[in-house]
Each structure stands twice: as C-alpha cells, then as structure tokens.
Amino acid sequence: MHDDTGLLQKKRVWIYAFLFTLTLINYIDRVSLSVASKVLKEEFNISPVAMGYLFSSFVWLYFIALIPMGYLVGRYGPKKVNGYGIGVWSVATACTALSTGFISLLSCRLIMGAGEATTYPAGARVIREWMPLRERGMATAVFHSGSLVGPAVGAIGFGWLITAFGWRIAFLVAAALGFVWLAAWLKWYSHPSKAPWLSAEEREEISGHGASSQAQSAAIPALGLSGLARSWTMWAIALSHGCAVYATYFFLTWLPSYLQAEKGLTVMSSGIYTAIPYIGAAVLAIVIGRLSDRVVRPEMAESGQRRVVVASVLLASSVIFLVPALENTWAILMVITLSLATCASAVSLNLSLVNDLVRAEDDVGTAAGFITAVGNLFGLLAPIVTGYVVAGTGRFAPAFVMVGVLLVVGAMLSMFCTRRPVGAIQPGAVALG
Template identity: 55%
Template sequence: MKRRYWVYLFLFLLTVVNYVDRVALSIASSQIGKEFSLSPVNLGYLFSSFLWLYAVALIPMGLLVDRFGSKRLNAWGIGFWSLATALTAFTGGFISLLATRLLMGLGESTSYPAGGRVIREWAPASERGIATSIFHAGSLLGPAIGAIGLGWVVTTYGWRAAFLVAASTGFVWLAAWLIWFRQPEDAKWLSEAERKHILSSRNAVGTRGSIEPQRLGFAALARSKTIWAIAFTHGCAVYATYLFLTWMPSYLQAEKGMSITRSALFTAIPYAGAAILGVLIGSCSDRYLRGKDIAGGSRRAVVAACLLMSALILLVPGANELWLVMLLLTLSLTGCTAAVASNLSLVNDLLPSKKDSGTAIAMISVGGNGFGLIAPIATGYVVSMTHSYQAGFVITGVLVLTAAAATLLLTRRPITSTETISDVCVTRNA
C-alpha cells in the first residue's frame, strides 16, 4: 500500500468527525425543539448559525495555515470545536445553543483550508482527484454514522448524551494527529522512493520538478476571476449539501411519517451511497484527466457533470415511491458533494504554489459557506410558509444548474498574478 494513503485516511476521519458534530443537531432537533419550544424558523437559524463565524474565519484561518502549517491549525481547530460540541450538552435554551454552535463553527473553519493544504503537500498532481474525494467522503460518511449512531443515542439516552459522544471522537482524532502526522520531508515512516515521488510531482500544477513556484499572496488571489467563479460554483454546491445536512431528517419525519430512529436510518442511506460513489467519481476523474491540460482547468468538466447529477433533486417533488425518492436523493447528494471535492482539486490544479493553497481554498470556502448558511434559513421559511419541502428542492436544483454553466464558462484560466477580472473581461470582449 502507498503509505501516503494513511494521510488521506487521516483527512477522511477529520471530515467524518467534523460532520458527525454538524449533523448532531439535526438528528436531535425533534427533542430539542419540543424541550425548548422552538419553531421551524428557530431551528433554521440554529442549523445555520455554526456557519456564521465559520464563514467569517475561513480566510484568516487560511492565511494562518499558510503561515504556521497544517499540523498546528488542524490540531487547534478540532480541539476547539470538540470542546464547543461538548458544551452543547449543557445548554438551556435557544441563546446558549446558538452560542455553542457559533464556537463550533469557529473551530471547524480550520479543517478545509488545512486539509486542502495537506493534499497539496502530500498528493501527486495525478492523484489529486482521488485524494480530495477521500478527504471529502468523510463529509458523507460522517452524517451517515451520525444519523445511525447518534439517532440511537438520542432515542436511548437523550439528546445531551449525543453531543458528548460526538465530542469525544474529536479528542481521539486530535491525539492520533499529534502523534503521527508529519510533512513528507520529515515522515520517518515514509519510504525514500515514495518521498521522492511526492516531492517531485506535487508542484507546478502537475508538472514534475521540486522547485517551488513563488507565492501569489492574498491580494493577487482576490483579483482572480477564476477564484471568484470557483467560489460561486462552490457556493451553489454547498447550498445543496446543507439542505441535505440540516433538513433531510426533518423532511423524512414530516413528509414520510418516519420516527426519529427510522428517519436516521433512511438519512444514512443517501450519505453512505454518496460516499462510495464520490470516491469512485474521484478515481474516474483522475483517469479521465490523464494526458489532459490539468493546468488549464480541464477538471471543470468533471465539476459541471457532478452539478448536473445534483440537479436530479428537481425530480423529487414528483416522486411518490419511497425507493425512487431515496434514489434521487442519493444521486443528487452524490453530485453536489462530488462537485465540492472536484472544486477543491480544481483550485490546487490551477495554483502554481502550495504556499497559496490554504488561503485559496479558504476563499472559495467563504463563497461556499456564504450560500451554505442561507440554505437552512431559507428552507425554514419555505417550510413555514408552504408547509412543504418541495419548493426548497426546486430552489436547490436551479442553483446547481446555474453553477454548472458558470464552471464551464468562467474557470478556463490558471490562477496567476496577472489573471484579473478586468483582464479576462477585456480578453473575452476582444
């Protein structure tokens, strides 16, 4: 086995823990709502709230990752958010729940910038798709594990116990990370041949060579049309993922008449299916891109195809059979989450230097989570006004179709110090 895959496994488990913690509130929402007399709108704000500080902190965390390294920031982040998750068990109402969710979001803002930087450091360019897909697959298996495991804990021991269980997994990961993670230059458990392969094939957007290109910096990245286009696409895909993450258990309970335990099981099915299919898509995308111009953004075709798959959510309102609903939800969830993973790979494809990776991924994640924090709130209002989830599915489908068009048209140039919005507009109008 290639030993660098242990690093990919570390990142996979990081997102598993991350999303177990995120889905805990969704699984426990019925009990919490009854105990504290919370309306769907109140729950919508709680579902969204951890993204408020998360989105604000992403770029600062990305800059810190690029300055202090991924090991420190990942360690700080998971320790902080696990503590916030544990404190949720001791809350007494809407305000204290809101406070712990905000703190959890602050801690979780480290994971994607630091994880993306780890992939840029450890993954050969030809392997970036599968590495990022494994990393992001944790965001699918995490809710599946959380739905089943925490669903049982909530039913058996109550919602407070679920948050303590979720928090404990984060502290276990933290201990393992501090003991075993190293940079490829320093990892003693890595063979010399594999170390040389990693160091010679990770730089210069996929070309071989160990010379690290010059860092662009935040100002140059902020001027890049490509970064803005990827951020918009990321936003539409993340909007869809948060619709699933925050409202799918409630949808199954309200419109399909399921109990908490049964809805937890049926919530896990799309996530488990999407985790498997997402890794398969990542592997196939690497094969598809062999021999193609990765530096020129060829991966955008993969992103667009995934977004078209996610648009299958538009068919859910017309589906009556439960098996068909679950199939459509699984394929749609696969599409939006695979688009997120492919977008993360696309950024690293187009970046000359790994020294910009944490910042660039933080920037597109701001776009993603700007949309993501709207999804739970908007859906809460839709449910309150229409007493149905169908309009929420239609809104999501339209967004991902728009994103598919944007990624095909607007991500055609590498990210450089001279690639700016105005330059591209002039080029396109010439």
C-alpha cells in the same frame, strides 16, 4: 493512465485516513445538537425559535473564520493550525456537556464553529503537500466523503448514546473522539519531506518529479486574499461551489421534512430513508473522484481540464428536477442519491480544481477558505429560501426546480469560466485568471 493497485501498500494511505476521519468527526459534532434537540428542549425549556438560533449559530463564526483560517494555514502550515482547530472544537463539544441553558449552549456552538473553520483550508493544503497530482481528485473525494458519512454515523451513534447514557455523556464521548484524533495527528503528521516513516521512493513519487517540483511551487509568490479575489477564475469556482453547496444544504435540512410531508413517512422511517442517500453518495463520490483522476491526466489538470468533470457532475446532479414527477419512494431515493453524490463530487472536485489552478502553494489554504466561505453563504440561504417557497406555494416542487436551475447555472460557470490558472506562470509574471 497509471497503475495505482499498490496504493493501499503506500504509507500515504494513512493521510487518506486522517482526511476522512477529520471530516467524519467534524460532521458528527455538527449533527450532535440536532440529535439531542428534543431532550435539550425539554430539560431547558427552549422554544422552537430559540432552538432555530442554536441550530444556525454554528455557522456564524464558522463563516467569518474560514478565510482567516485559510491565511493562517498558508502562513503556519496545516499541522499547527488544524491541531489548534480540532482542539478548540473538541473542548467546545466537551463544554456542551456542562451547559445549563440556552446561553451556554449558544456559546459552545459559536466556539465550535470557529474551531471547525480550519478543516477545509487545512485539508486542501494537506492534499497539495501529500498527494501526487494524479491522485488529488480521489483524495479530495475521500476527504469530503467524511461529511456524508458523518451525519449518518452521528445520528445513529449519538442517538444510541443519548438513549443509553444521557445527553451529557454523549457530548463527552463525541469530544473524546476529537482528542484521540488530535493525539494521532500531532504524533504522526508532518510534511512529506520530514515524515520519518515515509520511504525515499514514496517521497519521490509524491513530489512528482522529485523535490524540484515542490520547490518550484513553494517559490511562486503568493497572491494573498486580495489577489485571489481579483481572479475571475476564483469567483467562477466559488459561485459554482455555492450552487453545489446550496443543493447539499437543501438535502441536509429539508429532505426529512419532504419525505414526511409529501410521502407520509414517519420520523423514524424518514431518518432511515435519509441515511440511505448519504451512505450511497459517499461511495459514489469516491468512485467519481477516482474516475476524474483517470480521465484527467496531470498535464490536463494543470491547464484546468478538471472543470469538464465538475461541469458534468453538476449537470448530472440537476436530475433532481425529476423528483416532483415521481411517485415511488424508492425511485425518488435513487434520484436523490445520484443528485447528492454528484453534488458532493462537485464540492470535492472544486477543491481539487483549486489545487490544480492555484500556482502558489501558500495560496491554497486561503483559496480553499474563500470558495468554502462563498459556498456556505449559499448554504445559509438554502433552508431559509426553501422555507419561504414551501410556505408560499404549499408544495416542495418549486423548491426542487430552483435547486435544479442553480445546478445547471453552476455547470455553465464551471465549464466556461474556470479556464485560466491563478497566480504566477513565470517568475515575475502574474496571471489572475
């Protein structure tokens, strides 16, 4: 155990703030089109089918760009690559305000998706550089929790802006948030070894055992994408990640429809009821991440023991099995909150597990891009498969069961297939997990 009561007095708390607000802004911009969809459909006469393509278009280039962005983070560092990323997606968000129809909206969403692909590879590398190993679980949970708070804040804030000032002003305000973040990032972010505002004592604490441990990690030769893709450990983490992401996309896309169709809630009340699990999950995910750091000591983390926590939260998330058997709406929301929180924890802890097991620092961004790409492939399938299941059976129960089965499979993959480190253990020796 260790005493972390003084974390808020540490200067690296600003890196936590950067990480959280990065994904917060990312997801506010992602949800913006959904919030504005009714107004856009009316103004530009966009059909439901065309709107469906607009909703999915964000993911097209995002998915393709994830692994290349991870490589660029490894080569050029997170400050430069992530700076370009948020700059590009903020420009695309601003340009959305100038849209004149379907084609211009589609173009803006495609560019935005490509820009946002820098977020998770860069965030994983920032955590590797800035956080002592004993803090990585909580740091990754804080980073990922922005993706839970973002949809709730975006839905409420963007909705108010559209109502008060119109949809074009709303997109400009969303873009401005990104530019403000970028200005702060360029001014204050740097590697801990170069940050002038960091004390020598804290710099020593971050590096673990002094500069030698960071130098050792930096000296290990990178495997690159081809080497990472030959690792069974990487594939097990990626597939486990996919199971968790499938569940989170299921919640993101179908939860309001489920509450409206089977629980008789109105659109407004279902929106409020949807926001509750996300806010609760954000808090619980940070708590779980912190607990994982307390339970998994640094030497245990380096040997892959964090996988036990990943498997445990995935298994806990399979409580979603219970939803079809429940009648009380609040009981359902409690179960969904627990499932969503543990799913979110699995996503963030898998990113921590990558940092634990990938030995070469330059491979971290590529590895994070790899598992995020696989996860988003599962995420792309979730709303489509669920749609077919609901259409074919007329009920949501089989869809909930399918999600629960995948979460159990993900838990088994984490527990039994993510044991070995990925990369060189000794100079000249390579372990591909």
